[in-house]
Amino acid sequence: MNHFKLTWKNIVRRKSRFFFTISAIAVGIASLVTLLSLGSGLETEIRKQADVLGANLVVTPRGWCAYEQISVLTGETLPEAIPNADVKKIAALEGLTAFPYLTQRTALKNQPVPLLGILPAEMKQFKGWQVGQGRYLLDDANVVIGSGIARQFELKSGDQLTVRGQEFSISGVLQEVGNSDDLAIYMELATVQQLYAVGDKVSFIAVKVDDITRIDQYILDIQNVANVAVTSDKQLLKSVLAIVGSVGSALQLIAAVAILAAFFGIVNTMMTAIYERRREIGILQAIGSKKRTIFSLFLYESAFYGLLGGIVGVVVGFVFSYFAAPYIGQNEFTAFLGSEQSVQLFSAGITLKALLFSILVSALAGVYPARQACKLSPVEAISYE
Amino acid sequence: MNNPIIRTEKLSKIYDSGFRTVALQDVDLQIPKGSLSCIMGPSGHGKSTLLHLIGGLDRPTSGKVFLDDMELTSVDGNRLAEIRSRKIGFVFQFFNLLPVLTALENVQVAMMLAGIGKKEQEERATELLNLVGLEDKLQSKPNQLSGGQRQRVAIARALANDPEILLMDEPSGNLDSRSEEELLEQIAKVNGQGKTVVIVTHSETVAAMAKETFCIRDGELAVD
Numbered sequence: 001m002n003h004f005k006l007t008w009k010n011i012v013r014r015k016s017r018f019f020f021t022i023s024a025i026a027v028g029i030a031s032l033v034t035l036l037s038l039g040s041g042l043e044t045e046i047r048k049q050a051d052v053l054g055a056n057l058v059v060t061p062r063g064w065c066a067y068e069q070i071s072v073l074t075g076e077t078l079p080e081a082i083p084n085a086d087v088k089k090i091a092a093l094e095g096l097t098a099f100p101y102l103t104q105r106t107a108l109k110n111q112p113v114p115l116l117g118i119l120p121a122e123m124k125q126f127k128g129w130q131v132g133q134g135r136y137l138l139d140d141a142n143v144v145i146g147s148g149i150a151r152q153f154e155l156k157s158g159d160q161l162t163v164r165g166q167e168f169s170i171s172g173v174l175q176e177v178g179n180s181d182d183l184a185i186y187m188e189l190a191t192v193q194q195l196y197a198v199g200d201k202v203s204f205i206a207v208k209v210d211d212i213t214r215i216d217q218y219i220l221d222i223q224n225v226a227n228v229a230v231t232s233d234k235q236l237l238k239s240v241l242a243i244v245g246s247v248g249s250a251l252q253l254i255a256a257v258a259i260l261a262a263f264f265g266i267v268n269t270m271m272t273a274i275y276e277r278r279r280e281i282g283i284l285q286a287i288g289s290k291k292r293t294i295f296s297l298f299l300y301e302s303a304f305y306g307l308l309g310g311i312v313g314v315v316v317g318f319v320f321s322y323f324a325a326p327y328i329g330q331n332e333f334t335a336f337l338g339s340e341q342s343v344q345l346f347s348a349g350i351t352l353k354a355l356l357f358s359i360l361v362s363a364l365a366g367v368y369p370a371r372q373a374c375k376l377s378p379v380e381a382i383s384y385e
Numbered sequence: 386m387n388n389p390i391i392r393t394e395k396l397s398k399i400y401d402s403g404f405r406t407v408a409l410q411d412v413d414l415q416i417p418k419g420s421l422s423c424i425m426g427p428s429g430h431g432k433s434t435l436l437h438l439i440g441g442l443d444r445p446t447s448g449k450v451f452l453d454d455m456e457l458t459s460v461d462g463n464r465l466a467e468i469r470s471r472k473i474g475f476v477f478q479f480f481n482l483l484p485v486l487t488a489l490e491n492v493q494v495a496m497m498l499a500g501i502g503k504k505e506q507e508e509r510a511t512e513l514l515n516l517v518g519l520e521d522k523l524q525s526k527p528n529q530l531s532g533g534q535r536q537r538v539a540i541a542r543a544l545a546n547d548p549e550i551l552l553m554d555e556p557s558g559n560l561d562s563r564s565e566e567e568l569l570e571q572i573a574k575v576n577g578q579g580k581t582v583v584i585v586t587h588s589e590t591v592a593a594m595a596k597e598t599f600c601i602r603d604g605e606l607a608v609d
């Protein structure tokens with residue numbers, strides 16, 4: 001007989017209470033693990049996308065909020081706001097190349113798909129795209145598509161697709177690049193402007209500079225010729241991460257509530273157990289148990305709940321995030337998670353963190369009840385009939 | 386009475402929760418080493434209170450308890466727990482055993498609390514249960530045992546750390562006469578091994594076995 005065996009026998013004596021307490025902890029920890037594993041995937045994916053944009057500067061209309069800036073990276077629909085005239089002026093500046101984007105949305109088989117209006121030749125060179133199938137032709141009747149779109153909707157070159165009631169044929173499919181570029185339809189800029197009746201405006205402009213050390217000078221130059229906001233890719237990444245962080249915090253709040261509920265569940269379970277076992281506590285004291293032993297026995301008990309609930313929670317959390325990731329990816333805020341590979345099925349770090357956290361929280365929940373237990377007078381506990 | 390192992394001096398216990406109850410008043414008692422004594426008296430007159438104070442399970446309002454020459458009121462809670470663990474064995478009227486544990490494990494727990502290793506726990510607990518005639522009930526849970534068998538497990542447990550003193554509070558209080566006889570046999574055996582036994586009882590059969598009988602009335606020691 002040792003303290004752990006005794007703890008275990010006490011824990012499993014009430015099967016349903018054992019089950020429900022474990023479940024409550026498991027739910028809290030599972031939501032935490034889901035967040036951590038989706039969250040870490042999210043950040044990795046954002047960094048990847050930010051790199052892929054390949055631009056040193058992003059020119060946006062003045063007064064865009066940070067959410068709109070994220071959308072530059074995700075390919076969401078954006079208000080068209082920068083006139084062609086400004087695009088021309090910026091493009092004319094020395095030492096930089098400008099790539100205007102007009103981002104819109106269309107649908108394939110009732111699913112939303114990003115549609116990007118671009119300057120075909122410039123963009124191909126800028127991105128270094130390779131054509132995987134067909135050829136690279138964008139005009140008022142032809143589009144190219146990313147490899148992800150081709151796979152998802154079973155499309156190939158020569159197929160037709162309809163955008164705003166107008167037929168286009170797919171001239172080619174781009175080779176896979178492993179980021180959100182794979183998940184869009186590309187159309188000539190002017191055609192998109194006409195099709196969506198947005199006049200002569202674009203959503204934003206990606207800018208590549210010749211001399212990275214003079215980046216501040218370029219920003220001034222651009223703002224001299226046009227009334228726009230200019231952000232460097234580094235700043236953009238930073239503000240995007242900040243937003244994702246705040247979304248993450250909101251989700252963490254949900255996990256916190258679940259864990260708080262589990263916390264009070266354990267307090268309740270332990271208080272009930274101590275009430276039921278007050279005579280046993282008296283007997284233990286009569287046969288030589290110190291108050292501190294009684295305290296630790298009950299503390300082990302609640303920590304044990306944390307360990308078991310934590311294990312169940314970690315498993316459920318990883319399984320859930322694995323299956324949930326593709327669906328969560330359809331939400332604007334988390335659109336980065338387009339593909340499952342950005343979510344880890346298992347992470348030793350997250351497992352360890354979650355287990356330690358679970359044990360810590362549960363042990364903490366046991367402190368007050370355990371103190372009550374060791375305050376019980378042995379005589380009163382025994383005299384009770 | 387040249388060698389008292391238990392001695393009390395003006396021992397008093399007053400409960401004061403709501404209204405005042407004088408449970409024990411100025412009890413001077415001496416119990417010789419190796420004796421078998423019994424404490425008798427009407428219900429509610431302070432017998433259990435006396436036993437608890439002697440065993441260091443409760444603290445007196447005033448007065449002193451000496452075990453050999455150690456004075457219990459001057460000892461802190463941890464030390465008192467150690468004394469209960471090694472020097473004293475308790476047996477109560479009912480609810481002695483932890484219900485989730487087997488007979489063997491119940492005896493082992495007492496040794497666990499004294500810091501004894503697993504192997505020795507098992508050997509010694511088995512031996513003790515043999516001694517009280519429960520060799521075939523080692524793996525039974527309390528609810529699978531009769532009242533008499535449970536009390537015998539409690540005796541085995543009380544003996545776990547080889548204490549000098551065995552304190553029993555109405556151990557045969559809810560046993561039939563046959564079980565009581567079996568229990569008395571065990572008690573006589575234990576006393577025969579030199580242990581000091583103090584039994585609170587209403588039973589004449591038990592009292593007949595005792596060398597010395599104390600009578601508690603209204604919290605005071607009555608002289609016959």
Ligand SMILES: Nc1ncnc2c1ncn2[C@@H]1O[C@H](COP(=O)(O)OP(=O)(O)O)[C@@H](O)[C@H]1O
Nearest residue numbers: 380400406408427428429430431432433434435
């Ligand atoms: N924890 C307590 N609080 C208040 N009164 C108590 C408590 N324990 C015992 N008493 C009172 O002390 C008196 C003696 O009790 P007890 O020693 O249990 O008697 P006995 O064992 O002789 O039946 C009784 O009147 C009882 O009601």
Ligand SMILES: [Mg+2]
Nearest residue numbers: 432433434554
């Ligand atoms: Mg009593």
